[in-house]
Amino acid sequence: MKKAVFITGPTSSGKSELAVYLAKKFNGEVINADSRQVYKFLDWGSGKITKKEIGNVKHHLLSIASPKKNFSLGRWLKEAKRIAFKLIKKKKLPIFCGGTILYLKALKEGWQLPQVKPNYKLRRELEKLSNEELIEMIKKINKNGLINLDFKNKRRLIRRLEILLAQKKIEPLKKNPEFDLLILAPLLPKETLFLKIKERLIKRVPKIIKEIKKLRKIGLSLKRIISFGLEYEWFGRYVAEEIGLEEAIQRCYQETLRFAKKQIRELLKIKEVNWVRSKEEAIVLVSNWLST
Template sequence: MMKTVLFIVGPTAVGKTAIGVDLALTFGGEVISGDSMQVYKGLDIGTAKVTSEERKGVPHHLIDTLSPGEAFSASSFQREAFQLIDQLFLNERLPIVVGGTGLYIKGLTKNLSFHDTDPDEGLRAELEDILAAEGPAALHQRLKQQDPKSAESIHWNNGKKLIRAIEIVETTGSTLTEFGADVEEEPSYQTLLIGLTMERSKLYERINLRVDQMVEQGLVEEARQLYTSRLEQSQAAKAIGYKEFFPYFAGEQSLDDAILQLKQNSRRFAKRQLTWFRNKENVEWFDRTNDTYENTLQKITDYVKGNSKESSNINI
């Protein structure tokens, strides 16, 4: 019988963590974090990392596994998550992937083939310096000399894609086309995607309130530790919740302005998350705007029971 992997997705602050834990308790599952920042040790408040009390004894995976200076990519997540899923299947446990990092989730639901190169920090820094000093046109010209086909397909003003294409050709010797594009294949398991959503204004209120609570809990001090560790260029330091405070630490901005910027960035991020999951995934949505937590949980529980009867790893 085909086994099932359950996904809990949606925007930040909508309540995915609690739903994931309670479904794990109901169906005999374990949680795999699908958040790109919760893998980092010490980044607890800004990532809204699930606490030991909130876990209610449910095992959680891919949390606190790396130091902030280490890199973690979508392909890294996919590789480790697939290993965890296979192990949970062997143990007759339900894997529940909880998170809002769209590409991480798609890597599992579509079995994407990622073709990552190991990051060359020196080259990346050089290219970013060129982008800042000379603009994207200089990068476009550099790519055109080495990979004309990619230069033709990538807009001259898209600095991020230009840097990535140059990285590939200069670190692998292959053009972007030769290196390979993402390939979608059917996964070997059933995927059930549960999406949590909420009316926009209410969600934004929750986000603003959560930022205030994070500040009260010590977010500024947590961000300062990352800043003073001189890891400003690391992947972790670029996360929403930390980078907003760096101008404040540098004396370039007030604390109030930094907090306002964090709220704005978080709201924009939530909007992007909703757009991603609505456009790229087959999600069953549950609107929490006017519903209690208990009612939402019951509806989701009933949906899982009604749509996974052919699966052998859900304890119904």
Template sequence: MDKQKILAIVGPTGIGKTSLSVWLAKRFNGEIISCDSMQVYKKMDIGTAKVTKEEMEGIHHELIDVQDYDEAYNVKVFQEKCRKAIDDVVKRQKFPILCGGTGLYLKAALYDYEFQEEKEDEAFKSYLDSKSNEELVKMLEEQDRKALEKIHPNNRKRLIRALQICHSGTSKSEQEDKQQHIPLYDVYFLGLDVDRNILHDRINKRVDIMFENGLVKEVEELFSNPQTWEYTSFQGIGYKEFKDYFLGEKNLDEVKTAIKTHSRQYAKRQYTWFKNQMPVHWFEAQDRDEIYDAVKEWLSHADK
């Protein structure tokens, strides 16, 4: 039996994935499933550059505004929701187009990723919380050196997570090695590329527009209470930078500069991730005729 064909549009923040996804959906009877870890949150519209009703141009979108911003969202939840959304789109006899820059979410949904159910050992978690980042790195070096290759030494959350997995009896690397990383669908990964200077300029302008459109008001209404700074939703670029502003340590111009810098750095990481993790077909973002022809040709071939 042929696998379901799925188009996945990937690439860095600010490159024009949303616009292209709508353009292609109109030409191939498609519906769009968002693979963005921030656009799932209700009320978080400006800082996530959430697609507007006007930008949708009548095309149905899934997995946007599906989560309250005070509730945690993670890759396992996304995997379940995304696979169900794919089934729903197919039942409506539409072509599924996945669009977004959160690479791990895409991979988890489209490949044979399995997540282990684990009971948290509270005592061990407290023990890890008492350790410095340097101590956590040293522990992980001893228990799962391979996992460290993918974790930044300052990413405390991921260091603790990897050590918790080791504590459960199987290392993170062993869990990953057991999985074959085979796509569950016939996927065409369509990547958008553009000159870096042009991309950086677009990112900077987009942040300026967010501020003009009321980003400060949006963030103040959602996150001015210090209790909200622990929310998963607040950790996104475009929001977390406001913490220093709320603390009176930075002014709005400094916040804006930080968002631009972090967005450009994130774009670089996205390129690296997609180029290393997926068999992406790269196109210049403006070459829509070439993109259309490539998708049309791929759709005309049955999955081998």
């Protein structure tokens, strides 16, 4: 299997900074593994790395998709693998970077996803249902249909139903791992992480609001903006005058804390994750791994 690094971790933990640092040290390029950062115009709300922070390190799969259309896990897998193999041929180290744990699992385990074309008529009908109703429908079709599914993500619930109804059943997930992944995650004390989350959020508030107003101008509905979650949900509601600014900030902060805790819990279940306290520790791990 081909070697690649995957930097993951909770939001605001310093993943992007570590990825850039390792890319410079080991002749690497960075492949985005954040499900929101693939979209154009979702910059400040998604915590996308800035041009200044990128420097001269090549990044892939950032700002490549229209926010008006869904960017699927299958498409990310296909593009991410294509880029990684291309980098390996050029004797460069692929460094995946992002906190979307579903992407990490799919790449690590070599998921072979079912090919089911979008059914837009069905999607419009399913959009009218609540998440709870969608979950019940999935259960009735196949009790295993809820495996690896975020119950709060309506878009993914609908996609799972779309696949189920097309196949009448969930086929056993085919797996064919193609990469020897070294998985790294920055380790911060919880108090430090939570403070960073708060400071980072407060600093970005004006730019997030401006960004959401721009998204409305280019034709995105409030419903679509809210579907991107966290910052886009709460500041989207503020821009729509549904809630006040202080409430938006507080709710977004609390929701982001819950999200970070969930990320940590999920990563603790993955035994291959190496938690690193410093860049120097990461360098030692990468050096030793590359020499094997």
